[in-house]
Amino acid sequence: MQERVIVGIDVGTTKVCVLVGELDRDGKLNIVGVGTCPSQGLRRGVVVNIEETVTSIGAALDRAERLSGKKIVSACVGIAGSHISSENSKGFVAISPNHRDIVQNDISRAMEVAQAIALPANREVIHAIPRGYVVDGQEGIKNPIGMSGFRFEVEAHIITGSVSSVHNLIKCVNKANVEIEDLVVEPLASGEAVLEDGETDLGVALVDIGGGTTDVAVFVDGAIWYTTVLPIGGNLITSDIAIGLRLPVGVAEELKITYGHCDPSTIDDDDMIDLSQFMPDCDDLVPRKLLAEIIQARVEELFTMVHEEIRKSGYDGLLPAGVVVTGGTAELPGILEQAGLILDLPARIGSPLGLHGLADSISRPAYATAVGLLLWGLSHPSFLTEEEAYEEESMTSSLVTKMGRWLRAFIP
Ligand SMILES: Nc1ncnc2c1ncn2[C@@H]1O[C@H](COP(=O)(O)OP(=O)(O)OP(=O)(O)O)[C@@H](O)[C@H]1O
Ligand SMILES: [Mg+2]
Numbered sequence: 491m492q493e494r495v496i497v498g499i500d501v502g503t504t505k506v507c508v509l510v511g512e513l514d515r516d517g518k519l520n521i522v523g524v525g526t527c528p529s530q531g532l533r534r535g536v537v538v539n540i541e542e543t544v545t546s547i548g549a550a551l552d553r554a555e556r557l558s559g560k561k562i563v564s565a566c567v568g569i570a571g572s573h574i575s576s577e578n579s580k581g582f583v584a585i586s587p588n589h590r591d592i593v594q595n596d597i598s599r600a601m602e603v604a605q606a607i608a609l610p611a612n613r614e615v616i617h618a619i620p621r622g623y624v625v626d627g628q629e630g631i632k633n634p635i636g637m638s639g640f641r642f643e644v645e646a647h648i649i650t651g652s653v654s655s656v657h658n659l660i661k662c663v664n665k666a667n668v669e670i671e672d673l674v675v676e677p678l679a680s681g682e683a684v685l686e687d688g689e690t691d692l693g694v695a696l697v698d699i700g701g702g703t704t705d706v707a708v709f710v711d712g713a714i715w716y717t718t719v720l721p722i723g724g725n726l727i728t729s730d731i732a733i734g735l736r737l738p739v740g741v742a743e744e745l746k747i748t749y750g751h752c753d754p755s756t757i758d759d760d761d762m763i764d765l766s767q768f769m770p771d772c773d774d775l776v777p778r779k780l781l782a783e784i785i786q787a788r789v790e791e792l793f794t795m796v797h798e799e800i801r802k803s804g805y806d807g808l809l810p811a812g813v814v815v816t817g818g819t820a821e822l823p824g825i826l827e828q829a830g831l832i833l834d835l836p837a838r839i840g841s842p843l844g845l846h847g848l849a850d851s852i853s854r855p856a857y858a859t860a861v862g863l864l865l866w867g868l869s870h871p872s873f874l875t876e877e878e879a880y881e882e883e884s885m886t887s888s889l890v891t892k893m894g895r896w897l898r899a900f901i902p
Pocket of ligand 1: 501502503504505506534535570699700701702703704723724725728743746747750817818819820821822823855856857
């Protein structure tokens with residue numbers, strides 16, 4: 491059997507990250523190429539300048555190609571932005587009395603019905619994911635094929651986005667000479683990389699705090715239940731610091747990354763930061779406590795907004811596996827305590843782990859989406875032939891099985 495190459499491209503607000511993974515004969519996913527480049531041309535997860543975005547994607551692709559020695563022609567690509575929204579929908583069909591047994595075609599018909607939601611002309615469906623099936627009133631069925639029944643129902647999670655935002659991103663990736671195998675909303679990709687089966691079964695919230703967006707996804711009964719993207723992220727913390735301390739944005743960013751903390755009560759009053767290390771001609775001192783106060787205010791606001799989304803999902807107080815925080819901003823010291831306090835949930839940091847090859851630099855929260863796109867590419871059937879999917883199933887590494895199972899569980 492041939493080695494399979496999978497590529498993921500995360501076009502983030504602060505960085506573009508291209509990962510090249512190779513599934514070897516033993517089913518181990520090796521990272522053979524990593525290309526990152528600071529991104530330009532996006533605001534809050536959405537393309538606002540085509541030329542700049544294409545240049546950033548091109549630079550990241552170039553690095554990943556040089557490192558891996560492979561020409562990248564197609565990839566799984568992440569999409570974010572506050573235009574993303576989701577709803578749950580049901581699709582009923584009658585099973586033909588000729589066969590009575592449920593076949594793949596019944597699932598496809600039911601999914602079509604579930605997807606027939608009223609959509610304004612400027613929105614389109616990005617994902618339609620079956621969450622589970624009901625056969626003659628029997629709920630909670632994960633694989634209905636071969637079952638007998640009269641009435642068949644699918645419960646589906648439908649994620650939609652703005653047509654123009656989706657098409658601008660597609661245009662940018664195509665202009666960088668890459669074909670899109672699958673467009674994946676970022677919280678789903680991040681979830682693939684950092685959530686465990688047990689967590690999605692119990693009920694868990696995933697919060698990916700990037701530079702320009704905060705993605706929220708709620709998983710229950712092993713499947714996605716609620717997805718949304720908030721137009722706030724770590725860049726706002728940086729601009730608060732820049733405004734509050736009257737510093738250039740670049741210095742504010744360095745200050746945040748080197749000395750930032752979310753809990754001022756843990757910091758001594760006389761803990762001072764010497765600004766000359768960032769600006770040689772400045773000898774000002776900044777109290778580290780003040781820096782933490784600025785950060786805390788914004789982080790508190792951010793988790794309050796996340797809490798509101800969890801409430802909207804209907805699962806506030808009903809997520810025993812708690813919250814998993816990922817994305818670059820998850821690296822801020824003290825963020826878990828803030829998350830736990832405001833959301834009133836157990837919290838942990840989600841890092842993509844268990845990777846092989848060039849894994850060191852990407853086993854961090856900021857790479858959750860990019861890693862998740864690779865795992866999505868491996869486990870998602872949309873561009874696997876049935877035969878390939880079968881082979882995949884029999885050879886895939888324990889890592890991929892573990893991470894992809896909660897989605898794959900719905901691929902009969
Ligand atoms: N060590 C750190 N401490 C605090 N913040 C950090 C740290 N490292 C990165 N960040 C912040 O994380 C953010 C970038 O995160 P990430 O790389 O996940 O974003 P992105 O994917 O490019 O953007 P988005 O997902 O919003 O489109 C920036 O705001 C950056 O300042
Ligand atoms: Mg991101």
